[in-house]
Amino acid sequence: MNAPRTRVQRRPVHGVLLLDKPLGWSSNDVLQKVKWLLRAEKAGHTGTLDPLASGVLPLCFGAATKFSQLQLEAPKTYEAIALLGTTTTTADAEGEVLEEREVTPAMLTAERIEAVRQQFLGPISQIPPMHSALKKDGKALYEYARAGVEIERPARQVSILSLSIEPIQTAEGRSALRLIVRCTKGTYIRTLGEDIGKALGCGAHLTFLRRIETGGIGVDRCVRLADLEAMPEADRMAHVHPVETLLxxxxxxxxxxxxxxRFLSGLRRRGSWPDADAVAVYGDAPHALLGVGHVTGGELVPERLLSPLEIQQILENSPSVEHGTLETTL
Known part of the structure; x- marks a missing residue:
């Protein structure tokens, strides 16, 4: 008989772990793994990365999940390699080859590449790929694609904030492009690489994709999953950044x-603050994040608030903070 599995004793964890997501893992798989490693009660991520993509994936725990939408909405930066001359069913290396075309030197002149780069800068229209997690009638598009069903997808407007295109050679001597893309949310880099290949006249598919920055958080600040697994639990907790990292x-x-x-009770406060769309609100005794809101006409309007329990738990786990209690006044 197998020995009974030890039940993990969960605990409140509040903050953000900046993960360098490894290849081959879905965003939800790494979230559940890190949640288990931290023994955290509540967790969520800030937007999915494909299993074939690596890079910055902020994971939110406890009170930080209330602000995960801010990272979801934030601009993101990717590095990608697009192999020229071959298109696939998925626009990446996982798909079946659709077409092979010759890549000529005339397609890759500096003038031609710059013209194509300009074509994809700023607002552009993209048709989401069938192999994506977008849902139709409660079912992901990739499920339809695997069943051989093509669904009509309306074009989406996204914006390419900056774009670098560098011609390179692969180890096998094939022509490829290294792309550095900063873009708004909802941009499909696979589709962008495919469309750039089409504009050059030879087609392309992605062989490499890495998110190197999101909302001001760079990959240099992230911890690898393998390193997190190998370290003692106390060291893992040291990688959980404060909730306000998202703000x-x-x-x-x-x-x-x-x-x-009063603010924590959801009441508006009046003061001499200038108008501001995004405000992080703190209490001063003890110093603690209360939530976010906005200021209009000298009035501070609450939006997303931490609970008094969450604030107390954060204070109790902050060694540098002098503990106190927050009173909720009605």
Whole structure:
């Protein structure tokens, strides 16, 4: 008989772990793995990365899940390799070859590449690939694709904020492009690589995709899953950044204890603050993040709030913070 499995004792964890997602894992698979490693009660990620993509994937725990949408909405930067001359059913190396075409020197002149680069800068229209997680009638498009069913997909408007295209040679001597793309949410880099190949006249598919930055968080700040697994639990917790890591760029407002309690109850506060669309609100005694809101006409309007319990748990697990309690005043 097999020995009974030991039940993991979950605990409240609040913050953001910046993961360098490995190849071959889905975003949800790595989320569940890290949640288990941290013994965390509640977790969520900030937008999916394909199993064939690696790179920056902020994982949110506890109170940080309330602000994961901010990273989902943020611009992102990718590095990709597009192999020229071959198109596939999935626009990447996993698909079956659709067509092979010759790549000529005339297609890759500096002038031609610059003209194509300009063509894809700024607002562009993309048709989402069939091999994507977009849903139709509750079913992912890739499920239809695997069944050989083609679904009509309306074009989506996205924006390419910056684009670098560098011709390179693969180890096998084939022509390829190294792309560095900064783009708005919802951009399909596989589709972009495929469309750039089409514009050059030879077709292309991605053989490499790595997210190197999202919302100001670079891959240099991320920890690898293998390293996280190998370290003691206490060291893993040291890689959980504060919730406010997700609030970079927000204007800061600090409230005294009375106004902090009222704000936490969902009440608007009045003050001499300038108008601001994105405000991170803190209490001053003790210093703690309360939530986010916006200021209009001198009025601070609550939007997403931490609970008093979440705040207390964060304070109790912050060695540099002098513990205190927040009172919620109605």
């Amino acid at each position: 970079a760029g927000h204007t800061t407002v600090t409230l005294d204890s009375e106004n902090a309690g």
